[in-house]
Amino acid sequence: MPDKRSAGLLVFRRTAGEGFEVLIGHMGGPYWESREEESWSIPKGQYEPDETAEDAARREFREELGLPAPEGEWFALGESRQRSGKIVTVWAVEGDLDPARVVPGTFTMEWPPRSGIHAEFPEIDRVGWFAPEAAAPLLVTGQRVFLERLRAHLGGRG
Structure with a gap:
């Protein structure tokens, strides 16, 4: 069985001095509502073999945030x-x-579990700009590497 794959887009903006901030979203739904650390994510989502990763990243950004991806030059931060x-x-x-x-886009799931009741929840329930050092503990562990790669790409700033 092939590996499941997701693609996403990390938007950043430069701040005063040599810093930058990243845009991340808090995952929606009942499993995440009372958590803060390790419960935020880069806007991303799964894709199938007939879709390119870049197309999926653009589609998922729009689906999760309800806004088009920012115009500009994309640069790869790799895989994790x-x-x-x-x-x-x-x-x-x-x-x-x-x-x-x-x-935000929404998803439907059975809640409470095994209740037979289906409810709709936002994919991302809030979004914010964070400096990399503030974003790191919020992001799910496996996505933190992308902050370091972005910092390296920007020449160590932030």
């Missing part, structure tokens, strides 16, 4: 295997968007 075994491929792009404009 998550604890689940899923391989995540991420690009970065410089951009700026207002988190108040986000209209």
